[in-house]
Amino acid sequence: MTLLIASALLPLLVLPGAALVWLTRRSPCRLLWGLKAAAVGGYVGLTYHLGSWYMLSTHGRYVLLGLFAVGAGYGGWRMRHQVFWTRPRGWQWAGPGLAAILLLLSVVGLRQRNQAREIPAPPVxxxxxxxxxxxxxxxxxxxxxxxxxxxxxxxxxxxxxxxRWGLDLVQLYPSGNRASGLYPTALARYAVFGAPVYAPCDGAVETTAGSLPDRSPPARDTARKAGNHVLLRCASDAYVLLAHLKQGSVRVEPGDSVSPTPASGGWATAATAGNRTSTSAPKTRWARPPSWMPTRARSPSTAGFRSATTWCGPMERDAGEPFPATPPSSCVSRDDQTQGPAGRAAPSTRDVAPGLRGRAALFCFTTPQRT
Structure with missing residues (x-):
C-alpha cells in the first residue's frame, strides 16, 4: 500500500514541485532561463493531461497551472537584470542540457497524447x-x-x-477524487462502488457471473480477471463484457434483452459496480469475451473493483479480434471527462444490478475465436 501511495504522489506532487522550484532559480542568462521555462511548461502540460488526478482531485491540475504561472512570473522577475546571452562554462551546461531533454520528452509526450484520439478502425x-x-x-x-x-x-x-481497446472510467465525487481518501481499503469509500451499471447497447445477454466475493484494495484475483461480469452480444459479431461487478448485483440472466433506452422494453440496469478482479481498486470494464465463454448472455451487472473505472475492449485469454469502442459522436482518451445519459430507467425496464463495486470495465470484441 505504501508503494502504491508513493507511486501516486511522486508524479503529481514531488516531481512537478521540484520542477517549479527549479523554474524560480536563476540561470546564466535570460535565453537559457527561457529554455528552462519552456521545458518546465511542457512538463507541466504533460502532467496536466496524463497525471492520475482522480487519485487526489481533478481540480488539482488547475492548481498546478496556477503555480506554474506564479513560478514563471517570479523566475522571470528575478532574471530581469541578467544579460540575454552568455556562454555557460563547465557545470553550467547541466541545466540547459536537462532542460533540452525535458522539453523534447514533453513535446513527444504531448504529441502522442493528441494522436491517442485517432481510432485506426471503425469503432463500436x-x-x-x-x-x-x-x-x-x-x-x-x-x-x-x-x-x-x-x-x-x-x-x-x-x-x-x-x-487492447480497454477504456477505464472512474466515477468522481464533487471534489474531483475517486474515493474518500488516497487509497482506502473500504470499498464503500469509492464513488463508483455500488453505482448502477447500465446496458451500453441494444443486445442480448450471453453469460453472467455474480457470486464471487468483493475484495478490498489492493487485493487482486489474477486467476479470474473478469470477476463478476455480464457478457452482451451487441451485434452479430460484436460482444461487450461488463466486468468487475459487485457480488450479488447481477440482475440479468442469459437470454435477457437489454437496452440503454427505456422504450425498448429490455433491461436497462445490469448490475452495480464492485471490486472483484485483477485490479487494485473498484471499477467497471467493457471488453471482448474470451473464447471459453458460452455464446448466450444477458444484461450487465454491477462493476467490480478495478480502480473505480470502466474499460472498453476485450480482457480475457483468446478473445476474438478487438474493436475500439467510444460513446456516440465522441472519441475518448485519457484525461477526458464524460457523462452518462441523463434520467432514470422507466418502471417498464428492469435494473440489471443495484450498484458497482469500484471501477467499471468495458470491453468490445468480435465473435470469439475458438481453437
Whole structure:
C-alpha cells in the first residue's frame, strides 16, 4: 500500500514541485532561463493531461497551472537584470542540457497524447454505462502513453489481445477524487462502488457471473480477471463484457434483452459496480469475451473493483479480434471527462444490478475465436 501511495504522489506532487522550484532559480542568462521555462511548461502540460488526478482531485491540475504561472512570473522577475546571452562554462551546461531533454520528452509526450484520439478502425458506438455523476477517463485511446492495455500487442501477450481497446472510467465525487481518501481499503469509500451499471447497447445477454466475493484494495484475483461480469452480444459479431461487478448485483440472466433506452422494453440496469478482479481498486470494464465463454448472455451487472473505472475492449485469454469502442459522436482518451445519459430507467425496464463495486470495465470484441 505504501508503494502504491508513493507511486501516486511522486508524479503529481514531488516531481512537478521540484520542477517549479527549479523554474524560480536563476540561470546564466535570460535565453537559457527561457529554455528552462519552456521545458518546465511542457512538463507541466504533460502532467496536466496524463497525471492520475482522480487519485487526489481533478481540480488539482488547475492548481498546478496556477503555480506554474506564479513560478514563471517570479523566475522571470528575478532574471530581469541578467544579460540575454552568455556562454555557460563547465557545470553550467547541466541545466540547459536537462532542460533540452525535458522539453523534447514533453513535446513527444504531448504529441502522442493528441494522436491517442485517432481510432485506426471503425469503432463500436456504446452508451456510457455509468450515469450517476461525472465519469473520468483514467486510461484509453490509441497510444500506449494514454492506454496501457495496448501492451497486449506484444507477441507474448497476444492471447490477451481482446483488452487492447480497454477504456477505464472512474466515477468522481464533487471534489474531483475517486474515493474518500488516497487509497482506502473500504470499498464503500469509492464513488463508483455500488453505482448502477447500465446496458451500453441494444443486445442480448450471453453469460453472467455474480457470486464471487468483493475484495478490498489492493487485493487482486489474477486467476479470474473478469470477476463478476455480464457478457452482451451487441451485434452479430460484436460482444461487450461488463466486468468487475459487485457480488450479488447481477440482475440479468442469459437470454435477457437489454437496452440503454427505456422504450425498448429490455433491461436497462445490469448490475452495480464492485471490486472483484485483477485490479487494485473498484471499477467497471467493457471488453471482448474470451473464447471459453458460452455464446448466450444477458444484461450487465454491477462493476467490480478495478480502480473505480470502466474499460472498453476485450480482457480475457483468446478473445476474438478487438474493436475500439467510444460513446456516440465522441472519441475518448485519457484525461477526458464524460457523462452518462441523463434520467432514470422507466418502471417498464428492469435494473440489471443495484450498484458497482469500484471501477467499471468495458470491453468490445468480435465473435470469439475458438481453437
Amino acid at each position: 458506438n456504446l452508451t456510457v454505462p455509468l450515469r450517476d455523476g461525472p465519469v473520468y477517463v483514467a486510461s484509453g485511446g490509441s497510444r500506449s502513453i494514454t492506454n496501457p492495455h495496448l501492451k497486449v500487442d506484444a507477441p507474448e501477450l497476444q492471447t490477451w489481445r481482446g483488452q
